[in-house]
Amino acid sequence: MAKPAVRLQALEVALLAGLAAVVLRAGQVQILQGGRYSEEARAQRTVRLTLDARRGGLYDRDGTAIALTQENYHVGIAPNELRDPARDGQAIAAALHLSAQDLRTALRKRYAYFGGPFSAVEIQHIRTLRGVHLEPVLKRFYPSPTFARAVVGAVGSDGGGASGLERWFDSLLAGRPGAAVVLKDRAGREYESPSRLIAAPVPGADVVLTLDAELQEIAQRSLSEAVRETDAAGGDVVILDPKTGELLAVASLRRDGSTPPSAFTETYEPGSIAKIFAAAALLTLGRVGAGDHVSGEGGRYRLPGRPVLVDEHPLPSLTLADAIAVSSNIAMAKFAQRLKPREQFAMLRDFGLGTPTGVEFPTESPGRLRLPSEWSGTSQVSLAIGYEVAVTPLQIAVAYAAIANDGLLLAPALVREIRDPDGDVLYRHRPEPVRRVVSPRVAKELRELLQGVVRRGTGSGATIAHFELAAKTGTARRVVHGKYAPDEYTASFAALFPADAPQVVVVVKIDDPDPRKKGYFSAQTAAPVTRSLIEQALASRTVTLNEARLAAAPAAAPQPLEDEEGAVPYVVPWPYRPGTAAARADRTVPDVSGRPLRDAVRALHRRGFRVALRGWGNAEHTWPAAGATARAGSVVTLFAAPPARARP
Numbered sequence: 001m002a003k004p005a006v007r008l009q010a011l012e013v014a015l016l017a018g019l020a021a022v023v024l025r026a027g028q029v030q031i032l033q034g035g036r037y038s039e040e041a042r043a044q045r046t047v048r049l050t051l052d053a054r055r056g057g058l059y060d061r062d063g064t065a066i067a068l069t070q071e072n073y074h075v076g077i078a079p080n081e082l083r084d085p086a087r088d089g090q091a092i093a094a095a096l097h098l099s100a101q102d103l104r105t106a107l108r109k110r111y112a113y114f115g116g117p118f119s120a121v122e123i124q125h126i127r128t129l130r131g132v133h134l135e136p137v138l139k140r141f142y143p144s145p146t147f148a149r150a151v152v153g154a155v156g157s158d159g160g161g162a163s164g165l166e167r168w169f170d171s172l173l174a175g176r177p178g179a180a181v182v183l184k185d186r187a188g189r190e191y192e193s194p195s196r197l198i199a200a201p202v203p204g205a206d207v208v209l210t211l212d213a214e215l216q217e218i219a220q221r222s223l224s225e226a227v228r229e230t231d232a233a234g235g236d237v238v239i240l241d242p243k244t245g246e247l248l249a250v251a252s253l254r255r256d257g258s259t260p261p262s263a264f265t266e267t268y269e270p271g272s273i274a275k276i277f278a279a280a281a282l283l284t285l286g287r288v289g290a291g292d293h294v295s296g297e298g299g300r301y302r303l304p305g306r307p308v309l310v311d312e313h314p315l316p317s318l319t320l321a322d323a324i325a326v327s328s329n330i331a332m333a334k335f336a337q338r339l340k341p342r343e344q345f346a347m348l349r350d351f352g353l354g355t356p357t358g359v360e361f362p363t364e365s366p367g368r369l370r371l372p373s374e375w376s377g378t379s380q381v382s383l384a385i386g387y388e389v390a391v392t393p394l395q396i397a398v399a400y401a402a403i404a405n406d407g408l409l410l411a412p413a414l415v416r417e418i419r420d421p422d423g424d425v426l427y428r429h430r431p432e433p434v435r436r437v438v439s440p441r442v443a444k445e446l447r448e449l450l451q452g453v454v455r456r457g458t459g460s461g462a463t464i465a466h467f468e469l470a471a472k473t474g475t476a477r478r479v480v481h482g483k484y485a486p487d488e489y490t491a492s493f494a495a496l497f498p499a500d501a502p503q504v505v506v507v508v509k510i511d512d513p514d515p516r517k518k519g520y521f522s523a524q525t526a527a528p529v530t531r532s533l534i535e536q537a538l539a540s541r542t543v544t545l546n547e548a549r550l551a552a553a554p555a556a557a558p559q560p561l562e563d564e565e566g567a568v569p570y571v572v573p574w575p576y577r578p579g580t581a582a583a584r585a586d587r588t589v590p591d592v593s594g595r596p597l598r599d600a601v602r603a604l605h606r607r608g609f610r611v612a613l614r615g616w617g618n619a620e621h622t623w624p625a626a627g628a629t630a631r632a633g634s635v636v637t638l639f640a641a642p643p644a645r646a647r648p
Contacts, residue, residue: 053175271476
């Protein structure tokens with residue numbers, strides 16, 4: 001048996017060893033692993049929250065809001081922080097629509113939470129009170145949900161851009177999120193207490209589009225009426241400023257009411273509106289003279305390997321000007337054979353066919369234009385009359401804009417400015433030349449050819465009183481599942497307005513109009529839509545048009561217009577000049593009381609009046625009053641007010 005002294009020594013050694021182990025372990029925990037355990041403890045006591053940044057807004061070229069971020073709030077009240085609980089409590093109860101009893105019950109807690117959400121107007125009077133803590137809730141808001149939906153797009157469930165420009169500019173619009181910390185108890189439950197801000201969120205940039213809100217509204221309305229009246233499968237409208245490349249309006253619609261971005265994404269064979277490109281090659285290369293004629297072949301012409309070419313308006317012989325004016329397939333087929341395949345291809349490519357335009361949109365189609373090595377023996381003729389090539393309405397608008405812009409092709413644009421949250425301009429659009437397609441001399445000759453279409457040819461249905469229009473009709477068979485569908489056509493119309501100094505290019509496409517309604521030719525369907533578009537733009541006070549340049553434009557011979565529903569029956573010259581025949585014509589002011597504001601303005605525009613607005617909401621009355629007569633072109637003041645709310 002061991003002596004007591006030995007046992008005592010062994011005990012001391014054991015105690016010292018245990019103490020050393022404790023010290024070493026403590027050192028390991030505190031020094032070597034202290035950071036890790038500290039983080040674990042912090043993680044158990046706190047949670048890091050992401051604070052969403054305010055998404056930047058989308059605006060039209062004049063500052064009209066298209067897409068905004070609406071900020072609502074959750075409200076938290078810390079009773080012990082209130083300076084004057086009685087007075088502050090009354091303000092809080094009024095703002096949050098609480099009864100006195102509900103507020104007293106809530107304020108018995110250490111922290112009272114009200115989810116709401118409450119609007120900025122509702123919490124305006126309590127947001128500066130000490131003890132009131134606001135948690136913003138951001139939601140995307142579209143003031144006019146139908147406005148340019150195909151272009152604007154939408155955000156997804158996560159708040160990020162899902163389609164259209166919302167997707168294309170997501171990184172700019174989204175901003176930079178912030179962060180905050182919230183405390184938790186031992187069970188991991190969050191305390192109902194204010195969060196501690198770590199980093200404030202940074203709002204996204206604002207994007208100012210090139211779209212003109214009034215012109216966009218006119219385009220959408222006109223397209224909707226055209227699709228309904230022709231019972232078409234759908235259609236597209238593109239309006240572009242040829243001097244800057246800015247898109248002023250883009251509208252797309254399908255029979256089922258959907259609005260896909262088809263002006264950018266869906267291709268079609270353009271038909272006769274592509275004949276002007278063959279004419280451009282012939283004039284540029286000097287392959288045709290003003291006096292050159294070809295036989296009209298009695299309106300029917302057979303070429304080996306393809307169906308018989310037929311002219312709807314046969315002439316005994318035709319010049320190039322005649323061929324464009326009456327849209328002769330036979331004459332263009334004969335003239336085009338003076339070109340070499342690579343020459344014809346080069347001109348089509350220079351006008352931008354078969355390549356993306358580069359517009360700021362996420363899913364643009366490049367179209368299709370085959371290389372000359374892939375052409376068949378009939379491709380040259382087919383391309384000259386607008387077949388065997390696939391284009392988008394945007395590509396046609398850009399190509400015709402080059403003709404309007406003295407032969408210089410510009411890249412199209414949807415964005416005018418980008419501004420940071422402080423309002424400083426980060427980017428401003430400037431015209432971006434891509435290439436010179438034809439010389440100014442040839443471009444002028446092409447515009448003269450297009451004027452002949454409206455003066456004496458297939459586009460006469462688009463004639464506008466007091467203004468010259470240069471345009472081209474196009475009616476092409478539709479391809480369905482890789483084959484030409486029987487009795488299905490695409491009617492399209494491309495126009496330069498005004499003809500001599502174009503300010504806008506308008507392209508209208510109508511898909512598969514019912515021939516039993518108004519016919520299926522472009523002259524019967526797409527051309528009247530273009531006329532209506534331009535007339536309504538002239539009657540509007542806000543559409544982007546240069547009035548001084550319009551005043552200097554040579555006037556066309558006035559044409560009688562039918563006074564029918566859906567068309568503008570009268571157009572006044574711009575700028576307004578008292579004493580003219582147009583000014584002397586009296587019109588009856590329609591009764592628009594009780595109608596939505598846009599419908600009321602539309603009705604007054606159609607009657608030939610200009611409109612001055614007073615108020616907002618539904619139309620109440622006009623001055624001059626309904627039933628009174630006023631001169632066409634004079635201003636009718638429209639008084640409006642919000643509809644009265646029903647009392648509970």
